[in-house]
Amino acid sequence: MTFELPVKFLRRTAIASGAAVVLFAGFAGAPALFASAQEINPSAVVPPSGAPMSFADLIERVRPAVVSISVRQRPDAAQGQSQEGLPPGFEEFFRGRPGRPGPAPTSLGSGFFVDQSGVIVTNHHVIEGAEEITIRTSDGRDVQADIVGSDEATDIAVLRVRGGGRYQYVTFDDASHVRVGDWVVAVGNPFGLDGTATAGIVSAMGRRDAGSSAYVDYMQIDAPINRGNSGGPTFDLNGNVIGVNSAIFSPTGGNVGIGFAIPANTANGIVRQLLASGRVTRGWIGVSIQPLDDDIARSLGLEEAQGALVASVVPDGPAARAGIQQGDVILTFDGNRIEDSRDLTQRVGATAIGANSRIEILRNGQRRNLTMRLLERPSEQQLLASATPTPNETPEPEAGTGGGVAQAGLGVSVRPLAQADRARYELTGNEGGLVITQVDPSSDAAQKGIQAGDLILQAGGRAVRTTAELNSAVQTARRAGRPLLLQVDGRTGRRFVAADVGEG
Incomplete structure (x- = not known):
């Protein structure tokens, strides 16, 4: 959320600025110290190639298209929302004084016109839970706006002002040409300060660890952005929008030089869908996937950790109908090499509904x-509702201090399932497995997070129900000189783990 700073903070800033002016005034008042210095001809100062002498013309041209957004939220939308990052002692300005009701919850953000009729692009999190949205234009007019559509997965929303009119606007450019080191300019509404412009460079491209979305590879910029810049545009030197500011990395809540923007080619595609139908549709194949690490890749005989490992398959979904199984590795999708699980998610999501896609898999x-x-x-709510529930906490095995048959190669002891275990682990159909009763703390299995009470469902790509089957899988992996791929169900849900089996 974004919040306007209280007046006393602005006053403190103004005082600091005044001190700086006095300092420079006194410094300039001693001309004798510099009487022999050669005067610099400003026209002789030439910026390096590609560096503008000033951003003023660019900002003057694009600023009329940038707006401030004030959102009055529904009372229920504010419940549970924290106002993190507030300066110490400022909480009362936002939460109301003790014993008195606070003001209606409000958030502030930025946005920009993308056509002359009044269509505005901003962030989903800026307008989430909105009861009323007010747009302030660069010339100080306040107009009301309605939500055309919003996409939480990419944090993009589209608004339209009421009453029509003609507005100056900016256009998206394909961000694929953007390189690390290119100049960028951000214009927005940090802390409610309308029309603030900052400049910097592109610090990195393709940031996948900047947010929770699997559908956005973020552009990192060092142009200062703060709370309230959310939803504002990132411009190149031609005045084209190459990104939509979305998040900052900050231990304090303020700018530390690390900001993240949604690249224009991603944002533009979402905006077009929202304008066309008010919603975003994505392709779906009906699997849950997990990344391949080096050990899992070796256990499968792959030379590199490339592809997406199928952790589970939705019954009667597209993948199930096509014959995909748990433990398969998806290597290509429509002829394109799959780098990792995120790459598959993005390619599938961008594929047209109803399309027939070709998939290459690795199995055994x-x-x-x-x-x-x-x-x-399906929606996230539908996916959660249809997901197979897993126990919040897997009980310790009955023989918590021992018991079970030791599997020396794995460093675990196991026992067959008892009838009571089927309900405990919520097994369905013919699912079976072996309950782990002990784990050697020095074993690779322990290092990979396997614990007593976990259930081994598969070993080496095959279901295991007896200790003999598990021992056979251990021996096969040992002869091949590979880790053993296990499918484990436990406190962290079902997952695949590759564990070393020793040399025997």
Whole structure:
């Protein structure tokens, strides 16, 4: 959320600015110290190639298209929302004084016109829970706006001002040409200060660890942005929008030189869908996937950790109908190499609903080609509702101090399932497994997070129900000189783990 700073903070800043002016005035008042210095001809100062002498013309041209957004939220939308990052002692300005009701919850953000009729792009989190949205234009007019559509997955929202009119606007450019080191200019509404402009460079491209979205590879910039810049544009030197400011990395809540923008090519595609139908649709194949690490790749005979490992398959979903199984590795999608699980998610999401897609998988060391017809991805609420529940806490095994048959190669002891275990682990159909009763703390299995009470469902790509089957899988992996791929169900849900089996 974004909040306007109280007056006393602004006053303190003004005092500091005044001190700086006095300092420079006194410094300039001693001309004798510099009487022999050669006067510098300003026209002789030439900026380096590609560096503008000033951003003033650019900012003057684009600022009329940038707006401030004030959102009055529904009372229920404010419940549980924290006002993190407030300066110490400022909480009463936002939460109301003790014993008195506070003001209606309000958030502030930025946005920009993308056509002359009054269509505005901003962030989803700026307008989330909105009861009333007020737009302040660069010339100080306040107009009301309505939500056209919003996409939480990419944090993009589209608004339209009421009453029509003609507005200056800016356009998206394809951000694929942007390079690290290129100049950028951000214009927005930090802390409610309308029309603030800052400049910097592109610090990095393709940041995947900047947010929780699997659909955005963020552009990192060092142009200062703060709370209230959310939803504002990032410009190149031609005045084109190459990003939508979305987040900052900050231990304090203020700018530390690390900001993140949604690249224009991602944002523009979402905006077009929202304008066309008010919603965003994405392809879906009906699997949950997990990343491949080096150990899992070695256990599967892959030379590198490339592809997406299928952790589970939705019954009767597109993948299930196409014959994909748990433990398969998806290597290509429509002829494109899959780098990792995130790459697959993005490619599938960008594929048209109903399209027939070609997929290459790896199963038991063999490559296979499959074809599947994509469906529309359900909402996050639907996916959560249909997901197989997992226990919040897996109970300790009955023989907590021992018991079970030791598997020396893995460093674990296991026992067969008892009837009571089926309900405990919420097993369905013919699912079986072996309950882990002990784990050697020095084993690789322990280092990979396997614990007593976990359930081994598969070993080496095959279901295991007996200690003999597990021992056979250990011996096979040992002869191949590879880790053993296990499917484990436990406190962190179902996952695949590759554990070393020793040399025997």
